[in-house]
Amino acid sequence: MDNNEDPNKLSTTLQDPTPPTQPLLSKPPFYPPLDQPSITLHPTTSQPVEDQSQFLQISYNYGRRTFKDWPFLLLFSILVLLTFGFGIFASIHRNPHHSQVSSFIYNSTSSSCTLLKEVDESSFLSNPISLNALKSSVLKSLIWTLVITLILSGPFVLFVLFLLKHYTKQIVYVALPFFVIVPVFLDVYWFVACTISSSCSGSFPLAYRILVLVFVLLIIGVIVWIFVVNWHRIELTIKIIGVASNALSQNLGLFVVFPGLILGLFLYYAPIVVFLVFARFNGKIVPREKDGEYYCVWKQDSWVPTYYALAILTMLWSATAMIEAQVYVISGTIAQWYFSDDYDRPKKSLRSALRNAFGPSSGTVCLSGLLLCVVRMVRAMVDNVRQEDAAGIANLIMRCCVNALMAAFDFLNKFTINFAAITGESYCTSARMTYELLKRNLLSAAFVETVSTRILFGIIFVLSAIYAIVVCVIIKAVGHLGVDAYFIAAMAWLLLMMVLGFFVHVLDNVIDTVYVCYAIDRDRGDVCKQEVHEVYVHLPISRSQRSAFSARTTIVV
Template sequence: MGSGIGESQPSIYPDPAPLLLPSSSSATSEPYPSPISFVPSPRPFRDLPLASLFLLLSLSTLSLGLFALFRRNPDATRADLFYFDPSTSSCVLSDPRLSSSHFSSSSSFVKDLTLTLVATFLLAAPIALALLWILRRYTKQVVYAAVPFFVLTPALLNAYWFAACTLAEGCRAAFPLAYRVLVLVFVFVLVAIILWIVVANWSRVELTIHIVRVAAAALAENLALLAVLPLLGLGLLVYFAPIVVFLVFATWNGEVVAREREGARGERHYACVWKQDAWVPAYFALAIITMVWSAATMVEAKVYVISGTIAQWYFAKEGTRPTKSLRSSLRNAFGPSFGTICFSGMVMGAVRFVRAVVDSANQENETRGFVNLVLKCCANFLFLAFDFVNKFTINFAAITGEAYCSAARTSYDLLKRNLLSAVFVETVSTRVLIGIIFVLSAFYAIVVCAILKAVSALGVKMYLVAALAWLLLMVVLGYFVHVLDNVVDTVYVCYAIDRDKGEVNKQDVHEVYVQLPLSRNHRPPLSSRSPLIV
């Protein structure tokens, strides 16, 4: 794609001037002091107050956790063994009666499940790499071959389940015919909805193919991302492990006290109960806030690393390959721009937390009035506004090294000046990729089920093992799709910077992204678009 056409830049942008909004005063009277472009290292430190606040919360959580660990009271686990001694007016520990619990499990099921999940986890990485190679070279063939299975796979599985349950005596007794028919019809309705979505978006499949191919090519040139990003997630788990331990031992901070109670006949007596220290709930709140902020920050850090690495590839000179681009992105993410990432993580973590609270309140509140409807619409509008502002902010910060607020404002102005939508990139590509990994994981589960049926005696439990293997592979490949989505967004911002400056750093990328609509309600006519090279 794009070979031998590096000099065809005027065919895409015959005159960069019309790309600017003639009625926008900010685009004409307030020009940027310097052109927007990728800023290499070293970069100045940004948003230091947010980085300092994050580090302060983390250190406070760990320090108080160590305090809770060393101050724990072992009586917390045996509070029910204490009784009130009237002679001493205190709670006294009785002789503990230790008992051992015996658990039994099916060793064959556990063994087969463990082997299957371990094999699936080990095969997930080669499957993801093979999928990346196929998407880079045979995108069109893969998409057109997979699209029919978006409908056929759930339909066939639904029919197979209905027939197998009807023939099996145990399943037939557990699920009467009326329930089986109801589930069958419900799943087929979902299949019909999927079919309608495919048909409604069929005109955009060709564009989707090229977007996926560009993203796969960019990711293939920076393959180390697929190895480093999971390590960042592992580092987050290592960071969470002591905090979880500290939370457990924080509940052991307290003492067994005697509390006066009233009996059934009105008599007064004393009972021994466990009383936590007053500071424990506050520590729980601090630890939960720290964990939520840390998780959101790590998500934004991954996006930053992807964006910084892909941007260096995009803006590299033709025929050259950037060296140490991933190392540079990691250094910037956890160095000069760490405050910016913490800022973005704080915003997104707060938005997701408030959204979860609002959704939970809506589910518990059974009243449906006009005021409740208005409040719900206002909350959804605010959530969409935050998503809108944050959509490309961290991508832009990774490219330019700007602070969070400056990156949010500049990225919005950049897309607005060039009539590009900050909401719409090309969501069809994400749906197609999710459909592909769903079909691939379903085929893998069928193979696992066939192998287990041939070599094991699990019976109906093999379906559970196959379903868990399908779920694990979906999670791993879903992470691969998440990385590709961030690559698509990053290339989109790089394309917008090129468009704003009237330059073309990657000709093949421009030939694809120029096909995207200039705004949510505008799509250029076919006659004005450059032909795509398949």
């Protein structure tokens, strides 16, 4: 620097509040620690105006959004209309004699099948379900247990969120030993109980029991190995879970909206399932010759298999689109919280996210859901081929190519829907901008912190197992159900696992959304949530980088 340069001019440059005209592409920018005021750094290189301003204005789009990817919304709407239209047609034109094929005989005069006699509808009730079975103590205990579990699951989720927000470190370190203790206890308990029980020991010989015992212990050993290998990331994982839990606790309305979305999806599925049932009844009873004799058989209309394929495709696409819509709503809600001031939190953020997801960005959600549906179908086919042990170099090359394409899709799709929810851009634009945003700020597009998801699933597994053990003890103490008490406890464990798994899904998407918002902050040289920067700055750039939580200095980006 020139020694004769005016000091006042230099001071003015350092205090200029104007944002930088371009991001730093060649190397990561350095900023002072969070406890010092940030200094705006002006780059010395110059680039065309369009390159400079392309990513500088990335932030949550509060304005009016335009419709994106509308052709895919149109295609999805056409499929839904065709599914419901042909479903209504199938329901109206169904053949009422579908279940009466045995009552038809061949009429040689008319060369057709005629109805011999009407089926007595009361015959369908000839084997009614025993009322004593419906009133059995096992069934009543199961229903009451599931109802109570479902009622308690709501407060239970909020209690887990409270623990993860305020006592993240304690709950993680307390739960880690139970990741091993609970499975080992259940495995050994089953082995001993099966050995003592004469019926179980008769069904499972000693060799099989030992094989199951060793196999489960090997799985537990793999879990222990995973945590030992990733032990250096545990402290970072604790901080990430704490930040995400705090963000989720500020937007508890998500726990009300998502069950409603799932219920709406089931209500949407209900008529389609009815249409599929009625579609089977579309056909006619025709004569068929065999060994010189004619008999009557049911012949289904040729369009029914096509309708089945159409309806199943629509249901699969709808399911994946609903999954992406949930991610969109989470991202939109959390992003509004992230970019708002602590003293001026956004109002109606959840309503705004829902309006955008099912309004201007509905085409983007449909496209993302379609891609997700195709990827899962391809993976299912590849897994099926792998299980069949298909030999040949052609099959091996095909599987390698498919796996490469799936990895590329995961790489590009990781944060695309999160970015689309923040900016309102189309799917392809969001994928490109997200990749370039993370690359420009030296962040990984394929890695946030996978250990956090594993730990969260381990925590809910332990909590659900403890709940199931308590339920089993209570049922065996109150009633005399014997072995059925284990079945009821297992069903209660499964239901609570499903509810808590939904909670982990929401929290995992919050982690991804905060990561994208943090990347936008880095790109703008801004700090909207200081507590987020203090944690996410320690994320490793790649999977192979071993970065302890205290190994790096906190910086403002």
